Amino acid sequence: MRRLIPDPGPTDLQSELEAYHPIENALEDRPWVAANMISTLDGRASISGRSKQLGSEADTEHLLGLRTRFDAVMIGGGTMRAERYGRIISRPEHRESRIRDGLEPDALAVIVSGDLDLPWDAPLFTNGNGRVLIFTRKHSAPETETPVELVVMEGLIDSADVLNHLRRKEGVRAVLCEGGPTLFGQLVAGGMVDDFFLTITPVVTGGDAPRILETNLPDIARFRLATLSEADGDLFARYVQD
Numbered sequence: 001m002r003r004l005i006p007d008p009g010p011t012d013l014q015s016e017l018e019a020y021h022p023i024e025n026a027l028e029d030r031p032w033v034a035a036n037m038i039s040t041l042d043g044r045a046s047i048s049g050r051s052k053q054l055g056s057e058a059d060t061e062h063l064l065g066l067r068t069r070f071d072a073v074m075i076g077g078g079t080m081r082a083e084r085y086g087r088i089i090s091r092p093e094h095r096e097s098r099i100r101d102g103l104e105p106d107a108l109a110v111i112v113s114g115d116l117d118l119p120w121d122a123p124l125f126t127n128g129n130g131r132v133l134i135f136t137r138k139h140s141a142p143e144t145e146t147p148v149e150l151v152v153m154e155g156l157i158d159s160a161d162v163l164n165h166l167r168r169k170e171g172v173r174a175v176l177c178e179g180g181p182t183l184f185g186q187l188v189a190g191g192m193v194d195d196f197f198l199t200i201t202p203v204v205t206g207g208d209a210p211r212i213l214e215t216n217l218p219d220i221a222r223f224r225l226a227t228l229s230e231a232d233g234d235l236f237a238r239y240v241q242d
């Protein structure tokens with residue numbers, strides 16, 4: 001990995017991550033919020049309905065490494081259906097590094113899903129590790145091996161309420177949102193994305209795949225480039241809310 005901005009030169013993922021401390025930035029009424037998305041050169045968020053194939057090995061390492069810095073990882077129901085998540089902190093060495101840093105070994109998995117039409121046989125629900133918290137309109141969910149708790153909300157679930165609940169009821173200091181385009185858009189619309197990690201992968205897909213943000217915004221949201229690195233041909237940018 002090489003760092004392009006600031007201070008160009010060789011770097012490695014581990015030292016980049018160790019210099020990043022989102023949990024120290026918790027706000028009173030909500031956690032610090034980072035989003036991590038990957039985009040093709042034409043702004044698309046998936047190939048054949050999934051984003052997994054978009055990234056290089058370096059992007060997978062970046063995604064898994066970034067999770068180690070957060071109390072919770074949040075996704076929308078569409079991402080859970082498409083990507084069928086497993087254990088969020090899947091590698092033992094990552095759980096060990098979290099314990100050394102004073103975090104829970106497993107990150108809290110947070111899903112926003114009004115209708116709860118989720119892949120209940122996905123490993124996140126069946127492997128029995130960690131906890132899953134689902135913000136939903138439904139009042140009950142199937143039995144699962146992994147402990148699942150529902151936070152029942154009426155009508156359209158307000159992202160600000162979700163974040164407020166995470167901070168006040170769960171003590172979450174920093175949450176990483178991994179999309180998808182609908183949930184990410186709601187957070188951006190609410191001015192609630194503090195750090196935006198964007199991987200730009202050098203492919204063009206065309207077609208009708210969604211863009212990384214699929215929500216009407218009340219206004220242009222502005223971000224400022226904080227860091228930029230390159231590995232395996234992918235660009236890794238971190239933008240901060242301006």
Ligand SMILES: NC(=O)c1ccc[n+]([C@@H]2O[C@H](COP(=O)([O-])OP(=O)(O)OC[C@H]3O[C@@H](n4cnc5c(N)ncnc54)[C@H](OP(=O)(O)O)[C@@H]3O)[C@@H](O)[C@H]2O)c1
Nearest residue numbers: 037038049050051076077078079114115157179180182183
């Ligand atoms: N490129 C990337 O970085 C990236 C990242 C993530 C996902 N993706 C791709 O994005 C696609 C999925 O897109 P998506 O927009 O459907 O993803 P999404 O934002 O994860 O999911 C949208 C779903 O989340 C739930 N939801 C979100 N906000 C809600 C609210 N305020 N109230 C109630 N429910 C709410 C609803 O779930 P229910 O329908 O369950 O009620 C809604 O259908 C997949 O192809 C995936 O591979 C790409």
